Amino acid sequence: MGRWEPNARGRLEQAALELYVERGYEQTPVAEITKRAGLTERTFFRHFADKREVLFAGSSMLEELCADAVAAAPATAAPMTAVAAALDAAAGVFEERGDLVGLRQSVIDANAELRERELIKLASLSGALADALRERGVDELGAWLTAEAAIAVLKVGFRRWIDGDRERPLRPLLAECFDVLRTASAQGAVGAG
Amino acid sequence: MGRWEPNARGRLEQAALELYVERGYEQTPVAEITKRAGLTERTFFRHFADKREVLFAGSSMLEELCADAVAAAPATAAPMTAVAAALDAAAGVFEERGDLVGLRQSVIDANAELRERELIKLASLSGALADALRERGVDELGAWLTAEAAIAVLKVGFRRWIDGDRERPLRPLLAECFDVLRTASAQGAVGAG
DNA sequence: CTACGCGAGGGCAGGCACTGTCATGCGGGG
DNA sequence: CCCCGCATGACAGTGCCTGCCCTCGCGTAG
Incomplete structure (x- = not known):
């Protein structure tokens, strides 16, 4: 004692x-x-x-988890596949404690300062993913954009999971987001230039 | 008087x-x-x-500009093409006052609270883009992800512009980012599911 | 011309977040 | 047995931000 x-x-x-x-x-x-x-x-x-920070104690752990998942992906895996594996790992953590995650998110959603803090944590996670991709030999621009794309998928997929039935698994929602993003990216986007 | x-x-x-x-x-x-x-x-x-807010007075104007650009895109344009047009319009504003933008960004980059505020402004811009896409008849998920992808492109392209020679035009950097994102999305990403 | 309301700003008191600094007492190592 | 490190307590102080009321100049109705 x-x-x-x-x-x-x-x-x-x-x-x-x-x-x-x-x-x-x-x-x-x-x-x-x-x-x-x-x-x-x-x-x-x-x-x-x-x-604010007291609500985000687990975010550094999540970062490590995701970075490790990217590093652990097969060497032959494409960058987007590697970050998808990272989100897969993250989804596991969320699904384990759905109630706690939902409660915490309701608090964050209700306050602008907390939403700001959440965004900078996601930006930090994006940076960690990009670093992990660079370790795999991915070029600067590809690493950066792939990481940001992953965060976009996480934001949208997670939101749908939170707003819907939290007993449904999160992973398929993320997979669907990756699909939609691929389809949307494939069409057009040659406008800026 | x-x-x-x-x-x-x-x-x-x-x-x-x-x-x-x-x-x-x-x-x-x-x-x-x-x-x-x-x-x-x-x-x-x-x-x-x-x-913090005193540094972000122009952000609502930028939101309107981008939303209008999405609305003004040809009805046949793909969602990603429409948001690319929006970033094109935004790039014009930045390029006009490169010095002021660079000065302001150096202040933001030097402080975590200001970076947080910048991120929530970008999230708000993402929401405005998504709304504008939904107005065009784009489905919920596609609108959301296309808007988030556009923000990812803006973040990365803008960063390269700021860190590099600001006399170089911003638009080609954004176009390059769209290309890289399309390429990265096309490969893999079937892992989560 | 007067009266009145409105809009933009001033003045002041106070709450709360956060910080610097010093004090306190338990545990472990010599 | 002494001392030192470490986690916490105690307290004063700064700065952000708010609520409330006051001031003044202007436009407008009568």
Whole structure:
């Protein structure tokens, strides 16, 4: 037994999610979160850079997971196939904890600051995917655009999953998005130039 | 002559950009901006929702421009061709004021909060493009993904333009991005499912 | 000409997010 | 037994942002 209860960080994450759900993000002062977690405000900001970040603790793990999946794809796989494998891996994580993910997303959707934070996390994920593709020898432009395309697919597919029946698997929705993107890209787009 | 100097909003925008360039965004209190513009802090927040928004005054205009371009595309044009026309129109605006755009972007790139705001503006632009595509009769999924793909192209092409020689036209860079995206989408991507 | 409302901005008080700094007490290593 | 590191507490301070009320000049109705 230490001087303090263990897992301060986890307690803060849980208290924050609960309160954000109960009262909304804006109506929840940091002091309330730390009170519920049995800690002080100062400690909150030692664990999380700001009031938003507490909702995105798992994003770095997701990044690693996706980057590893890209690296693990067969050497013969096309770039788009490699990032599809990464989204496949990510989908597994989401599907495992559908309820938690849905709750968290409802909080994010309800607040502009949180949506901003979500977008920069997705941009960071895009960067990680692009890096992983470059490691595979993909050229700069191809890596960048393939990664951004994957994020587009993730955004749209994930949204349809969240807004629909969360018992349905996410993976087929992502596959459908890849298909639609391929079809749309194939037609036209020679206009700019 | 009114009671106050005219164009308070414009003076705030200019003073803010100047100061953000001179000292950096974080090191510039709102009070400094209003001082330079000859106004009070309270007035700043009547014109702009927050300290970041003052840098993104033109984004709603850009949205309208792009949405109009999509609507104005020939009825026979494919969705991707229509959004390419929209980026074409946007590129024209950027190229006209390359210096200002470059200065503004250097400020944004230097600060995470501003990058977040930029991303949500791009997401909003994506939504506007998707709406315009739906107006053309494009189905939900196709509209969404085509719009997101266009934003991906804009992000990558714009970045290359900013980081390179800004005298070079932006449009060919965007066209190249569309090509690369089409090629990448055509290969593989059948993995998720 | 007067009265009145409206619009743009000023002034002030206050809440809350976040930071710097120092204090505190448990655990482990010498 | 001492000391040092580490996680947390305590507290003051800054800056962003808001709510509320006041001021003044202008246009307009009467």
